[in-house]
Amino acid sequence: MAGPLPLGDPAPSDGRLPADLPVDRSVPFSAYLHVPFCRVRCGYCDFNTYTSGELRGARQDEYADTLGIEIALARRVLADAGALRPMDTVFFGGGTPTLLPAGDLARMLDAAVDAFGLSDGAEITVEANPDTVTPDVVRTLVDAGVTRLSVGMQSAVPHVLAALDRTHQPENVRTAVEAAKDAGLAVSVDLIYGAPGEALGDWEASLDAALELEPDHISAYALIIEDGTKLARQIRRGEVPTPDDDLQADMYELADSRLAAAGFEWYELSNWARSSEQRSRHNLAYWRGSDWWGFGPGAHSHVAGLRWWNVKHPAAYAQRLAASESPAAGTERPDAQAHLLERVLLESRLAEGIAVTAIPAQNRTKVAGLIADGMVDPAAALKGRIRLTLKGRLLADAVVRELTD
Known part of the structure; x- marks a missing residue:
């Protein structure tokens, strides 16, 4: 079985989403x-x-x-x-x-x-x-x-x-x-x-x-x-x-x-x-941070920046639903800093890379050092994208720390 569920705010028993959630229906x-x-x-x-x-x-x-x-x-x-x-x-x-x-x-x-x-x-x-x-x-x-x-x-x-x-x-x-x-x-x-x-x-x-x-x-x-x-x-x-x-x-x-x-x-x-x-x-x-609903015990969901996760055990999951209650155990809305870290962590993994403009302004000067260290493709950087080289892929976590610290 997996480890403990994340800490978070209590989830509403009816599963409703916050009224102020900025839903974008164009997001897949x-x-x-x-x-x-x-x-x-x-x-x-x-x-x-x-x-x-x-x-x-x-x-x-x-x-x-x-x-x-x-x-x-x-x-x-x-x-x-x-x-x-x-x-x-x-x-x-x-x-x-x-x-x-x-x-x-x-x-x-x-x-x-x-x-x-x-x-x-x-x-x-x-x-x-x-x-x-x-x-x-x-x-x-x-x-x-x-x-x-x-x-x-x-x-x-x-x-x-x-x-x-x-x-x-x-x-x-x-x-x-x-x-x-x-x-x-x-x-x-x-x-x-x-x-x-x-x-x-x-x-x-x-x-x-x-x-x-x-x-x-x-x-x-x-x-x-x-x-x-x-x-x-x-x-x-x-x-x-x-x-x-x-x-x-x-x-x-x-x-x-x-x-x-x-x-x-x-x-x-x-x-x-x-x-x-x-x-x-x-x-x-x-x-890419799209929206999804995760169904089943322990599954995680994400809609418009809101995250929630279900109770873990199949019996508890079934009992919640049988009682006409949401199986969600907790919820969170990451702040701007957490959202930025997650975006850099995920998008930098992709071959298309992440836009330089997505990096905090004070950290963009570090891109030159990453190029010099052979971890970022210089040609892509000139076009405004941070794209990892093979060495950068091997040290991806270090690149993310450099770009977000």
């Missing part, structure tokens, strides 16, 4: 549908997920209907606030969305589409564990309107998967990808690098295996040790080594080189696509 709207169930808990994971023994009264077979109640609440709230818009993107995340029957996912999507509608060409993504994807599952998802499958590959090397507590069979990744491609879905594969005991050659093998699948999109994330996870406890006890920052940097450089040579372009620090059309529009909505 997205929906995130959280499925908090997993067969086993991966040792590195701190997402809000639950195995069957941790549900304590919540039922997976009732989850689609419960989430539908929150969708109906969201429609009322957004309509009352003048913030109702069609969805530009929908994303099923988790947990393991495909642990639910595909028909349940289809019902959840139908409820959201009935409530909000879809923009033309909307992107609809489902995250999937390779062991849970079959041609029948894919056909049901396609019939429901899903356009994209994101397959959790993580690694092609058995001992690396074991270090991550991933239980899927590596050969099932190809089966899942082929089923999705045969059905006309766009396909992304997710990788993680820097696991305990993973050598550079292991990572190279995983990159090669991912490229052989010929997906449209690849995400590659450095392993981060989160407090409260099994892996954090193992490291604290000295059972496994702490990830090596230098090795992770070498792995990132190898990924960037291999993916570029295969025709992929990086568009965000950890994401590469074959073309601009294959970028994850849903994730771009987060990085």
Whole structure:
């Protein structure tokens, strides 16, 4: 299970938005549908997920209907606030969305589409564990309107998967990808690098295996040790080594080189696509500060600068909704300084970079130093954009601190 929820102000029991919220209906709207169930808990994971023994009264077979109640609440709230818009993107995340029957996912999507509608060409993504994807599952998802499958590959090397507590069979990744491609879905594969005991050659093998699948999109994330996870406890006890920052940097450089040579372009620090059309529009909505409603236990939402988050446990979530109450646990409206930090942190991750004019005036002189240090592209800076070089991507947090301190 994830760590504690953020501190914030109490959320209204009816979920209403503040009357003075500056809603801009031209801002794209997205929906995130959280499925908090997993067969086993991966040792590195701190997402809000639950195995069957941790549900304590919540039922997976009732989850689609419960989430539908929150969708109906969201429609009322957004309509009352003048913030109702069609969805530009929908994303099923988790947990393991495909642990639910595909028909349940289809019902959840139908409820959201009935409530909000879809923009033309909307992107609809489902995250999937390779062991849970079959041609029948894919056909049901396609019939429901899903356009994209994101397959959790993580690694092609058995001992690396074991270090991550991933239980899927590596050969099932190809089966899942082929089923999705045969059905006309766009396909992304997710990788993680820097696991305990993973050598550079292991990572190279995983990159090669991912490229052989010929997906449209690849995400590659450095392993981060989160407090409260099994892996954090193992490291604290000295059972496994702490990830090596230098090795992770070498792995990132190898990924960037291999993916570029295969025709992929990086568009965000950890994401590469074959073309601009294959970028994850849903994730771009987060990085660009669009509006979204996160449905499900522990899900976070953002509309016009207001943020809120739901209670974590599926049983508490269901109880709130059964009582005709909002499942929101807390809310906040970040001040100007916090908003600036977040904007720089997120937009600087993108290949398009962030406008120099978005940086506080007193910090713009620091751009020259970042150029001199090889972390910002000088040609882009001359055109008014702060765009990270490869070195800058490796040291992105340091760049953000320099631009916002």
